[in-house]
Amino acid sequence: MxxxxxxxxxxxxxxxxxxxxxxxxxxxxxxxxxxxxxxxxxxxxxxxxxxxxxxxxxxxxxxxSLKDGVVTxxxxxxxxxxxxxxxxxxxxxxxxxxxxxxxxxxxxxxxxxxxxxxxxxxxxxxxxxxxxxxxxxxxxxxxxxxxxxxxxxxGEWTGAMNLTEASAGSDVGALKSKAIPNDDGSFSITGQKIFITWGEHDVTDNIIQLVLARTPDSPEGSRGISLFLVPKFFVNDDGSLGDRNTYQCIGLEEKIGIHASPTCVMEYNGAKGWLIGEENKGLAAMFIMMNAARLQVGLQGVAVCESAMQAANAYARDRKQGSAPGVQGDAAIIHHPDIKRTLVSMAATTQAARAIVYAAAGASDLAEHSTDDASKAKFKQREDLLVPIAKAWATDRGCEMANQAVQVYGGMGFMNETDAAQIMLDARINPIYEGTNGIQAMDLVGRKLASDKGAGMTAMIAEIRKTIADASTTGNGHLAIVANRLYTAAGALEEATEWMLTNMASNRSTALAGATAYLRLAGDVIGGHLLAQAAIGSIEADDSFKEKAVILARIFADETLTQAQGRMEAVSAPANLVEDAMTTLFEAIEA
Amino acid sequence: MxxxxxxxxxxxxxxxxxxxxxxxxxxxxxxxxxxxxxxxxxxxxxxxxxxxxxxxxxxxxxxxSLKDGVVTxxxxxxxxxxxxxxxxxxxxxxxxxxxxxxxxxxxxxxxxxxxxxxxxxxxxxxxxxxxxxxxxxxxxxxxxxxxxxxxxxxGEWTGAMNLTEASAGSDVGALKSKAIPNDDGSFSITGQKIFITWGEHDVTDNIIQLVLARTPDSPEGSRGISLFLVPKFFVNDDGSLGDRNTYQCIGLEEKIGIHASPTCVMEYNGAKGWLIGEENKGLAAMFIMMNAARLQVGLQGVAVCESAMQAANAYARDRKQGSAPGVQGDAAIIHHPDIKRTLVSMAATTQAARAIVYAAAGASDLAEHSTDDASKAKFKQREDLLVPIAKAWATDRGCEMANQAVQVYGGMGFMNETDAAQIMLDARINPIYEGTNGIQAMDLVGRKLASDKGAGMTAMIAEIRKTIADASTTGNGHLAIVANRLYTAAGALEEATEWMLTNMASNRSTALAGATAYLRLAGDVIGGHLLAQAAIGSIEADDSFKEKAVILARIFADETLTQAQGRMEAVSAPANLVEDAMTTLFEAIEA
Structure with missing residues (x-):
């Protein structure tokens, strides 16, 4: 398709x-x-x-494919x-x-x-x-x-990020690659990096590797890592390319998806590189890349939602199977109410995911470029809050939507060559890389929520309450219902946030056992808010998309905001029990 | 693992x-x-x-693999x-x-x-x-x-089911294979069948194909199909094997999973077969196979839940990454509260899926073998109600659990060779074959609910109310909470059932747009009921599993029964809107 x-x-x-x-x-x-x-x-x-x-x-x-170090x-x-x-x-x-x-x-x-x-x-x-x-x-x-x-x-050259090692994935501070200073101010980098996306390829003449490594006598853990720039080919003073650097791609991973994206094992053998930023401050530099990448991965989630919906829609119109009410002869499966429901629900979820990721991107622009410091701070707080939600919520929804597209395809969805199968397989990496979605949830409740005593989330909830008030005044019947549902949902998010803040202070393990469920709830409610916000704005601006914006907000409210109260209970209730249940149900954990 | x-x-x-x-x-x-x-x-x-x-x-x-018609x-x-x-x-x-x-x-x-x-x-x-x-x-x-x-x-020979053709999948009545009567009472079968699981192989000496085909002048659609027995090798009077029949496996599908199960394209070229049962009554015979198979596929869902949980548990104990509170040095990721929560939740869902499928199997035994007709009828009604739920709910949960196992594996879960990846890929067919889960939902609300005016579900809800009463009298604190949650959940299921019955009578398309959400709710509530039932029974019998049974029921109630009220709203509310939303959001549907 x-x-x-x-x-x-x-x-x-x-x-x-x-x-x-x-x-x-x-x-x-x-x-x-x-x-x-x-x-x-x-x-x-x-x-x-x-x-x-x-x-x-x-x-x-x-x-x-890889042959003799060359990736085609x-x-x-x-x-x-x-x-x-x-x-x-x-x-x-x-x-x-x-x-x-x-x-x-x-x-x-x-x-x-x-x-x-x-x-x-x-x-x-x-x-x-x-x-x-x-x-x-x-x-x-x-x-x-x-x-x-x-x-x-x-775009003449590409860049690649070399962070992960075999025993240093989510815990990047455990990495062992070495960087030995040379007399000329450069460093000699030695070590093996894994899971390096597009680390080696033939689509540009040069590749700029950004590599995390440790200088001699650096502190242990994440406070002792530095970032280095390691070009594939050195650059002469006139800008032309010189000698090949001493690193190799020694393997490609056999993945279940994104087959055309080479995932490289990179071996650095005294490769020449230069420090980026300060020594031992590599983590800060890494987080710049990481933050940008997390939003981009959330965006991949949006893209998956959209392509899955398009594939499901096209296939459902094409695939004839059996009869349907009001249709002569064989009917396309799109005539079945269950398929229509699937498509409509996919459309609402897709736009909610898009709204969250775009809101984070917009906040990032305003955090950097607002004309006063108060606005900068406000939008930075917004961006910080939204990035882990954008990454995790949108990629989880992406996998769900891909799964639904496969279901619409029926038996063909299980065949390797179909679009639906490819979309599902390609999408499955999104909740994993650039910090698993579990890590995003820990980031949300740890760094983003607890560190500012919930100020960012409180500001968000205040904004949701404004949306509720605005929705009620549009006079639109759908938005009146959306406002009601959003009201209950905002209350649930508020209550869950209070529980989370209390437990992050007094009972961190319990709080963290609720982190993933909390992020899900936050994404649901913020997604519903943003769809309502877009619908209200579209009506006010008499935007050509306004009917669609309204029905998307309504469907999402009916499908998803209705779940908020239950999800709130599921943040805290099972979290309180996890330790006991673990002891009762599973063998003892070795220290 | x-x-x-x-x-x-x-x-x-x-x-x-x-x-x-x-x-x-x-x-x-x-x-x-x-x-x-x-x-x-x-x-x-x-x-x-x-x-x-x-x-x-x-x-x-x-x-x-396939070579020259031989599957190895x-x-x-x-x-x-x-x-x-x-x-x-x-x-x-x-x-x-x-x-x-x-x-x-x-x-x-x-x-x-x-x-x-x-x-x-x-x-x-x-x-x-x-x-x-x-x-x-x-x-x-x-x-x-x-x-x-x-x-x-x-087990000396195996059997295979030949139903599907390229344009006759869910709509089996559209099949075109022909069966021409021979003078000796046998038939000559000609046609192509696809998606035939283990249709050809080398693990036994003979294979007994059960093939749906049409006799000449048979009625159109599903009332004109007959079932034939077509052996790979003819059987001599002394039981020894004779000549090879005239059919071939002409292709194997390239699937995303269950690679070791050959999915065959079968070409019948005047193959000799014998009618099973009456002419034009093949559909009834097919449903015997199908009903057995649907419960078996639900069971595959249970098996996936279990193997996914085992894989996640083993990997989480093996994989060391970063620090965790109270652990010296590198900690296995099982120390993270988020991982513990995942495992505990998987355990509860797995046992709920098992409980539903086993309850259906038990009902099937009693439907066939009870000593009085009233009991037979009661358990047949129970079996009929539970089979589509067992098939769809357990396989959907299987895919979710497999997805969670992949998430616990992190980057390794995306690698083709890992257990988690295989479990996820293998599992994805379960919600599709033997009637997609959408078809199970239509079966539930159409054949199983509307046809007996909800009597089967009403009996089930009465049983749930008995469980609520029993749970309250055990004096167990966890079960008291389970009883409360089950009470609310049963009310939600009752309300959704009423909505469904009303709409199946007056507004069938709207009802069917809520069918999948209804089946999900029914599975959640019945799953919670069965876990509570097992916990109560285990306490009464002082069973060695009783502590586990209680905590499984409690975790499931906290995680899943809490969602019932919201799910009930999501059965009806979006269903009412689907037609409008479809018209607003998507291009017009061609008749």
Whole structure:
């Protein structure tokens, strides 16, 4: 099924959830004009639907391959990457100084949604490059910026993130790779990195590895890791490429999905690299990349929801099977009420996931570019709160939607060559990488909730209460019901938040046993709020999407906000029992 | 991770949910003695854990292969099948007259849970054989029975079910295969069948195909299909094997899982077959196989829950990553409260799924063998109600549990060779085959609920109310809370049932749009009821499993029964809106 971007739904989320015009109004984006949104999105959709989508099944069937250290990308991927780079798509949100277009990050997120929806294995390559660019922008020296940034931003080279080692995954502080200083100020990096996405490939002439390693006598744990820039080919003073660096891709993982994205085992044998930022401060640099990447992975979740819905919709119209009321002869399965319900529910969930991720991106723009410090702080708090929810909630929903698409396909959904199967297999990594969703939940209740005594969530709930009031005054019957459901749901979120704050202070283990359930509840309620917010805004602006926005908010409220009260109980009640139940049901845990 | 059957949990469900002793007390099972349960289960576990489990990853990596019409099974499978057959396991629930052991079906279900848990690709072969045996027992002529049944029951031959064609899946009545009568009373069968599980293989000398086809001038649709017995090799009068029949396996599907189970495209070229039962009554015979198979697939869901939980538990104890409170140095991830919560929740869901499937099997025994007609009718009603719930609810939970196991594995869960990945991939077919879960939901609200005006469900709710009363009188604190939650949940199920009955009468499309959500709610509430029932029974009998039974019921009540009220609202509210939402959100549907 060819992917085609849902331009109207994306524009609506950009306008009413990301508040892209507020970013434009800060004056920080000289090139931004709200009239630019439509042509940019249409152009990106041509690339996504015309070039990347047709390569997606090819990539699934063929995958990337490794021979003698050389990774050959799936057929067509190298050419597609060149087209993508030449379109200037990577530079969208980056400074003009380095060749970027200095547009809001939320617009870049909208473009990347299309790339990820059309071809997620392809999309991982620019996604990792973004992380490298962000890290260099913040932490790089002027020389590093002038040597590497322009080529990364133009798409001429790509970047890869080398964090994980065999015994250092979620616990990155356990890594063992070494960086020995050379006389010329560079370092010699030695060690093995695993799960390195697009760590080696043939789609660009050079690859810039960002590698975490330890310098001699560095402190133990995460306070002793430093970030290094390790190019595949050294760059001569005139910008031309010199010798090959001494590292190799020694293996590709056999994964269940994203076959066209090479997942590399990288062996660094005294490879020459340069420190990015300060020694032993690699973790901070890593979190810059990581934060950007977490939002991008949440976006992959949105893209999965959308492509799963499109596949299910197209297949349900195509597949004839049996009779249906009011249809002569064989009926397409879309005539069955159960299938309609599935599609309608998928549409609401997809837009809720999009709303959350776009709201986080919009908050990020305003956190960086608001004109006063109070606003900056407010939106930073918002961004911090939303990023783990965006990552975990949207990727979990992505897997669920993919699962539903497979179900609509029936027996064909279990066949390896179908779109539905590929979407499901590709999607399954999203809740795992860039910090498992369990880690996102710990981040939400630990770093984001407990550290500011719930101020960010309190502000969010206040905003939800404003939405409830606004919804009631629109005079729209659907939104009146949404307001009622949101009222109960906000109360549930508030109660769960209080429980969580109390227990994080007094009984941390119990609190953490409720973290995943709490994140789910928070995503449900915030998703319902954002859909209502978009519906209200669309009515006020007489937006062409307004009928859709209203029904999406209503369906989501009926399907999901109705569950909030029950979910609130399921945050705390089982959490209180987990230790006892573990002891009763399972063998003793060895220390 | 080696699979090992949870003998105590299985025995508890057999005793208190399947009520196996009540089946024994009917006198219909001469060989049955409750002291037999433990040694039978232990012996079956030796086979499952010792022989079938080690072959499971091998089967995943190698799969079955086809060359020149010959299907070669995965390494070790043929020998394992011989061991399995020699153990007499297939004959457990079948009449002694044909070499069976005439034991309750619920005991056979317990044994098959272990086979499916250890190696689902292997387990599909006997599962399909069961269906063939059931059809022959009910519909076969004496000659057919004497020629084929003993060999099927001994496991010397296997049976396969040939229903699906390219345009006749869920709508089996659309099938086009032809059966032309020969002068000798046999028929010549011609047509192509797809998705035929273990349709061709090398693990036994003969295969008995049960094939649906149309005789000349048969009525259109499902009223014109007949069932035929088509052996791979003809059977001589002395029981020896004669010529090869004229059909071929012409292809194997490339699936995402159960690679060691050959899924065959079968081409019948005038193959010789014999009618089973009456002409044009094939659908009735098919439903005998189907009903047996649906419960077996629900059982696969249980087996997936169990093997996913075992894999997650073992991996969480083995995998060291980062620190945890109270642990020196690197801690196994099982120390994290989020992982403990996952495991505890998986345990409760697994036992609930087991309870539902075993209760259906127990009802089936009593429906067939109760000593009075009223009891027979009562348990038949119970069985009919529970089968679609067992099939759909348990397989959906299986996929969820498998997904959670992958999540516990983290990045390793996305690697093709890990147990967690295999469990998830293998499990994904369960909600699809033998009638998709959407079809189970339509069966529940259409055939099972509306046809008897809800009498079966009303009887079930009355039983739930009895459990609530019993739970309150045990004096157990956990069960008092369970009783409260079950009370609310039963009310929700009652309300949803009323809505469903009203709408099935007046507004069928709306009702059907709520069918899947209704089945989910019914499974949740009945699962909670059955866990409470087992806990109460275990306390009364001072069963060694009683502490576990109580905490499982409590955890399930906290996690799942708390959701019932919200789920009830989500049955009806979105269903009422589906048509409007479909029109607003999606392109028009072509007639």
């Amino acid at each position: 060819p992917y085609s971007a849902p331009l109207e739904a994306i524009k609506n989320a950009l306008k009413f959830n990301a508040d892209i015009d507020a970013a434009g109004a800060t004056g920080a984006f000289e090139n931004y004009d709200s009239d630019l949104i439509a042509p940019v999105l249409e152009e990106a959709n041509k690339l996504a639907s015309g070039i990347l989508s047709p390569l997606n099944p090819t990539g699934h069937q063929n995958g990337a 990308s799936a057929p067509g991927f190298a050419d597609a990457y060149k087209t993508f780079a030449e379109g200037g798509w990577i530079g969208l949100p980056f400074p003009e100084e380095f060749g970027g277009q200095a547009l809001p990050k939320s617009l870049a997120i909208a473009v990347m949604e299309m790339i990820q929806g059309a071809n997620p294995a392809f999309g991982l390559n620019p996604m990792l490059t973004f992380g490298s660019i962000e890290a260099l922008l913040v932490k790089g020296t002027d020389e590093q910026k002038s040597t590497y940034l322009e080529k990364l931003i133009s | 080696p699979y090992s059957a949870p003998l105590e949990a299985i025995k508890n469900a057999l005793k208190f949910n399947a009520d196996i002793d009540a089946a024994g007390a009917t006198g219909a099972f001469e060989n049955y003695d409750s002291d037999l349960i433990a040694p039978v289960l232990e012996e079956a576990n030796k086979l499952a854990s010792g022989i079938l489990s080690p072959l499971n990853p091998t089967g995943h990596q190698n799969g079955a 099974s995965a390494p070790g499978f043929a020998d394992a099948y011989k061991t399995f057959a020699e153990g007499g396991w297939i004959g457990l629930p079948f009449p002694e007259e044909f070499g069976g052991q005439a034991l309750p079906k619920s005991l056979a279900i317990a044994v098959m849970e272990m086979i499916q848990g250890a190696n689902p690709a292997f387990g599909l072969n006997p599962m399909l054989t069961f269906g063939s045996i059931e059809a022959l027992l009910v519909k076969g002529t004496d000659e057919q029975k004497s020629t084929y049944l003993e060999k099927l029951i001994s």
